[in-house]
Amino acid sequence: MTNLDGSTEPTQHQRTVLIIDRIDGRTDTYQQLLQQGELSYQVLAQLYDGPIFDLCQSQPIDGILLESHHLDSRSFDLVQHLRAQLHHQCPPIIVIGENDVDGAIQAMRLGAIDYLCRGGLTAARLQQALDAAIADAHPATYPRPQDRDRFLAVGSDLQAIAGFDGYFRWVSPTFEQVLGWTTAEMTDRPWVDFIHPDDVAPSIAAADTLLSGSEILAFENRYRHRDGTYRWLRWRCQMDIEQQVSYGTAVDISALKQSEAALDNSNDDLVEQSHVFDAMLSTISDFVYLFERQGRFVFANQPLLDLWGLSLEDVVGKNFFDLNYPEALAAKHQREIEQVFTTGQPVTDETPYTSPAGISGVYEYIFTPLTDARGSVQAVVGSTRNITERQRTEAALRESEERFRLMANTVPEVIWITDAAGRVEFVNQQWRNYTGADCEPTSAVEALISCVHPDDVTMTLNQFNRALESGSQFKTEHRIRSEAGFYHWFLIQAEPYRNPQTGSIERWFGTLVDIHDRKLAEAALSASEAKYRSLFNSMDEGFCILQMIFDEQDRPVDYRYIETNPVFERQSGLVNALGKTIRQLVPNIEPFWFDIYGQVALTGDPMRFEDHAQSMGRWFNVNAFRVGAPYERKVAVLFQDVTGAKEAEARLHRAAKLDAFRVTLANALRVVSDPIEVQATACRLIGAELNASRVYYYEYSEATLTGTVHDDYRQADAPSMVGVYQFDDFSTVHTLLRTGHPLLLADVANTTMLTPAEQVRFKALGIDALVAIPLVKDYQLVAVFSVAQATPRDWTALEISLIHETAERTWAAVERAQAEARLSKSEAQFRMLVTTSSDTLYRMSADWSEMYNLVGRSFLRRALLHE
Numbered sequence: 001m002t003n004l005d006g007s008t009e010p011t012q013h014q015r016t017v018l019i020i021d022r023i024d025g026r027t028d029t030y031q032q033l034l035q036q037g038e039l040s041y042q043v044l045a046q047l048y049d050g051p052i053f054d055l056c057q058s059q060p061i062d063g064i065l066l067e068s069h070h071l072d073s074r075s076f077d078l079v080q081h082l083r084a085q086l087h088h089q090c091p092p093i094i095v096i097g098e099n100d101v102d103g104a105i106q107a108m109r110l111g112a113i114d115y116l117c118r119g120g121l122t123a124a125r126l127q128q129a130l131d132a133a134i135a136d137a138h139p140a141t142y143p144r145p146q147d148r149d150r151f152l153a154v155g156s157d158l159q160a161i162a163g164f165d166g167y168f169r170w171v172s173p174t175f176e177q178v179l180g181w182t183t184a185e186m187t188d189r190p191w192v193d194f195i196h197p198d199d200v201a202p203s204i205a206a207a208d209t210l211l212s213g214s215e216i217l218a219f220e221n222r223y224r225h226r227d228g229t230y231r232w233l234r235w236r237c238q239m240d241i242e243q244q245v246s247y248g249t250a251v252d253i254s255a256l257k258q259s260e261a262a263l264d265n266s267n268d269d270l271v272e273q274s275h276v277f278d279a280m281l282s283t284i285s286d287f288v289y290l291f292e293r294q295g296r297f298v299f300a301n302q303p304l305l306d307l308w309g310l311s312l313e314d315v316v317g318k319n320f321f322d323l324n325y326p327e328a329l330a331a332k333h334q335r336e337i338e339q340v341f342t343t344g345q346p347v348t349d350e351t352p353y354t355s356p357a358g359i360s361g362v363y364e365y366i367f368t369p370l371t372d373a374r375g376s377v378q379a380v381v382g383s384t385r386n387i388t389e390r391q392r393t394e395a396a397l398r399e400s401e402e403r404f405r406l407m408a409n410t411v412p413e414v415i416w417i418t419d420a421a422g423r424v425e426f427v428n429q430q431w432r433n434y435t436g437a438d439c440e441p442t443s444a445v446e447a448l449i450s451c452v453h454p455d456d457v458t459m460t461l462n463q464f465n466r467a468l469e470s471g472s473q474f475k476t477e478h479r480i481r482s483e484a485g486f487y488h489w490f491l492i493q494a495e496p497y498r499n500p501q502t503g504s505i506e507r508w509f510g511t512l513v514d515i516h517d518r519k520l521a522e523a524a525l526s527a528s529e530a531k532y533r534s535l536f537n538s539m540d541e542g543f544c545i546l547q548m549i550f551d552e553q554d555r556p557v558d559y560r561y562i563e564t565n566p567v568f569e570r571q572s573g574l575v576n577a578l579g580k581t582i583r584q585l586v587p588n589i590e591p592f593w594f595d596i597y598g599q600v601a602l603t604g605d606p607m608r609f610e611d612h613a614q615s616m617g618r619w620f621n622v623n624a625f626r627v628g629a630p631y632e633r634k635v636a637v638l639f640q641d642v643t644g645a646k647e648a649e650a651r652l653h654r655a656a657k658l659d660a661f662r663v664t665l666a667n668a669l670r671v672v673s674d675p676i677e678v679q680a681t682a683c684r685l686i687g688a689e690l691n692a693s694r695v696y697y698y699e700y701s702e703a704t705l706t707g708t709v710h711d712d713y714r715q716a717d718a719p720s721m722v723g724v725y726q727f728d729d730f731s732t733v734h735t736l737l738r739t740g741h742p743l744l745l746a747d748v749a750n751t752t753m754l755t756p757a758e759q760v761r762f763k764a765l766g767i768d769a770l771v772a773i774p775l776v777k778d779y780q781l782v783a784v785f786s787v788a789q790a791t792p793r794d795w796t797a798l799e800i801s802l803i804h805e806t807a808e809r810t811w812a813a814v815e816r817a818q819a820e821a822r823l824s825k826s827e828a829q830f831r832m833l834v835t836t837s838s839d840t841l842y843r844m845s846a847d848w849s850e851m852y853n854l855v856g857r858s859f860l861r862r863a864l865l866h867e
Contacts, residue, residue, distance in 0.1 A: 015040070017062060018052075018055065020067065022047065023047075024047060030126075032123075037123065048078060066079060066094070066096065067097075068097035068103060076103075092133035094130065095107040095115050159247075159250075160172065164245070166190045167189075168187045179194070179223055180225050196221065199222050217235075218236045221233060286383055288301045290379055294319070295337045297316055336349070337367060341369070347366065350387060351363060361386045368381045414434065420506055420508070427441070434483065435481070437451075471498075472496075489515050491515045542565065542638070542640065544561055546597060546637060547559060548633040556595065559581065559597055560581045560582075561578050561579065561582075571641045573617075590614065590615055593613070596609070601626055608622065610642065621640045622639045661685075669682065675818050680712070682806055686806045690802070692788065693788055694790075695713040696713070696788075697785050698784055700781050706727065707784065708723075708725075709724075729761055738774070741774070742804070743772040744771055748763065748767060748769065767789070769792050772784050
């Protein structure tokens with residue numbers, strides 16, 4: 001290799017830099033970057049596979065710039081080989097790559113002295129990195145004191161000179177930028193004062209090693225920042241015995257340490273997952289495996305290891321190149337893995353492959369992204385299946401299809417096959433024999449237009465399109481013109497063939513059967529049906545005929561409306577039902593309708609019943625009976641919408657039930673005079689009526705923000721609620737109730753109305769569902785009536801209304817009882833005052849004409865009133 005100016009030897013004061021890349025042509029770029037500085041550089045270049053070792057041994061190389069490329073591990077392997085082959089003579093290696101933390105960590109671990117990002121590389125950054133690397137590798141070439149100080153002062157790394165007495169003699173200004181300490185502070189105290197306590201002993205041991213004669217010592221420790229945190233520093237030091245000082249340079253690797261920790265954790269997670277995958281996936285015949293970011297295997301299940309004849313330890317950490325895959329196939333897989341990491345989308349393909357053990361086959365594979373919670377791709381999961389046998393099967397299927405064609409041409413019916421879109425793939429010889437057509441039609445539409453009676457084309461085409469769209473069986477009748485020009489009726493039937501894996505329709509298989517004689521017989525019956533049709537159309541009840549649809553196990557799964565009378569739509573609410581299935585009209589129809597009509601179709605036993613079609617929002621009175629031959633499986637249904645009558649009946653029942661409870665509640669509260677007994681009676685009655693777990697009435701005090709429960713109703717296993725409760729524990733409930741809004745909770749554990757703490761407190765009280773009715777009088781909450789359930793419960797409108805009315809009646813009864821109690825107490829106090837007083841007490845008549853002695857009942861007339 002030569003210099004740019006044609007010379008082969010470096011000039012005086014020139015540094016020689018070797019550029020290593022997998023492609024040629026970068027020499028000019030680096031020469032331009034390096035010639036902008038004060039120092040002179042000679043730039044050499046070599047490819048990955050060039051005579052690098054010979055060049056490094058044949059002439060002095062001051063530094064190596066190694067270009068690294070994504071998904072190509074050869075650059076990292078080269079770092080490791082250079083360090084292993086050249087040992088201490090290896091020039092300092094600076095790896096240049098993408099902004100890849102994992103790549104930087106790997107490069108530094110393998111022996112690179114620095115890692116530069118290609119995207120942000122500048123002349124100043126490159127020269128600075130080379131200066132530091134070369135100076136670090138050859139510290140003895142530093143000039144003596146004044147030049148050394150000048151060089152260290154302008155360096156970008158942390159640089160220091162320490163004496164044998166344990167103090168820094170000098171530190172570069174970068175220390176203050178990285179650690180916050182000034183130069184005076186750093187040199188005023190022993191350097192061990194700045195070191196993390198756990199790193200003091202190893203750092204002192206490193207200093208002792210340096211004193212014992214080690215030329216250059218590299219180690220790491222943590223230095224305390226002025227703010228109390230710690231920074232990781234990576235040191236390279238050299239001792240000057242004559243000057244009794246050590247020279248050191250350091251790099252802040254705190255971010256690198258964090259990245260290493262994150263990478264270690266990620267690797268640990270992947271290793272743990274690999275054990276789980278190994279246990280779970282080694283029992284299946286498919287090959288299952290996992291890749292990391294560089295396309296290296298993290299896991300492979302046992303069937304794949306058996307194919308390679310390797311152990312898991314032989315495979316982990318290697319890529320397809322390392323496993324001796326063909327160069328083109330390995331490169332293709334590496335690109336596909338990178339594509340999954342980049343796009344987050346799976347990649348699917350198939351390829352032939354022969355294993356090292358000589359096992360050959362065709363393999364279908366898929367690479368799928370494995371993402372974290374943020375959607376970032378963390379790894380790629382692969383699955384491979386041997387499809388050699390499947391391909392043989394497909395070949396056998398093609399042979400079978402040929403045999404099918406031969407047999408299809410011998411049957412008397414017309415047999416046809418179309419693809420999912422209705423394009424004709426096959427029609428047997430009988431079609432040509434009947435129609436005289438020279439070739440197969442290209443599509444079902446073409447066949448309809450060319451041969452089907454013009455009056456039947458639209459109907460047939462509509463039904464066939466509906467079958468294509470719905471995927472259901474296609475069956476119809478139409479007239480087809482013969483070669484002689486006359487028309488015969490044919491029954492056309494078709495069944496969809498679905499892909500076993502995806503369930504999607506791939507083909508339609510159909511037949512055409514000549515039913516002309518049957519159609520003539522049916523025409524002869526049309527006259528006798530006129531009377532039936534007149535009656536059919538004049539009925540007030542809804543009437544329809546259903547074609548029952550059964551599955552392979554002969555279970556009814558649907559039915560199609562094949563006939564309806566004029567009032568059918570009004571009675572059923574179904575519009576344009578003719579020709580459609582009930583699942584098309586009412587997708588969520590209850591299955592019991594299939595069971596009932598299916599039983600009638602199979603047994604022939606008629607059924608009369610009344611039931612509720614919740615999916616249709618109607619009640620029906622139904623009379624169902626079989627019509628036609630048993631094999632036709634048709635059911636006639638005579639029905640009437642009785643929803644109005646049912647709703648009226650339900651309203652009457654609810655009203656009667658509510659009235660009965662009102663009477664019971666009123667009678668019970670009327671005879672109770674004690675307020676607490678009033679509360680207990682009301683709680684007991686509503687609790688028994690609603691079968692509630694507990695009912696309680698608490699009086700609310702605005703002054704103390706407390707609720708007092710004097711008595712409650714509860715089921716036998718429920719604890720009593722009697723006591724005083726602080727509303728601070730139920731602030732959300734308190735706020736809602738004070739505004740007069742009821743609290744309705746169907747499931748305490750699954751509601752957003754309560755805080756988690758309130759949910760826990762309700763659960764502790766055995767309450768999973770609750771209706772709480774606030775009693776607000778004169779704009780102030782005075783009491784709350786609560787009905788609770790120990791399990792979740794959907795409260796009905798009737799139940800809530802009943803609780804609300806009971807709450808109001810309870811409050812009124814409590815108020816009445818409390819008023820009577822206050823009046824009774826007042827009268828008793830008054831009488832006690834009268835009987836115990838020493839004075840004579842009188843009571844004045846209403847017109848002030850008489851004054852009665854309260855004791856002797858005598859009276860005095862006041863003459864003054866008569867003057």
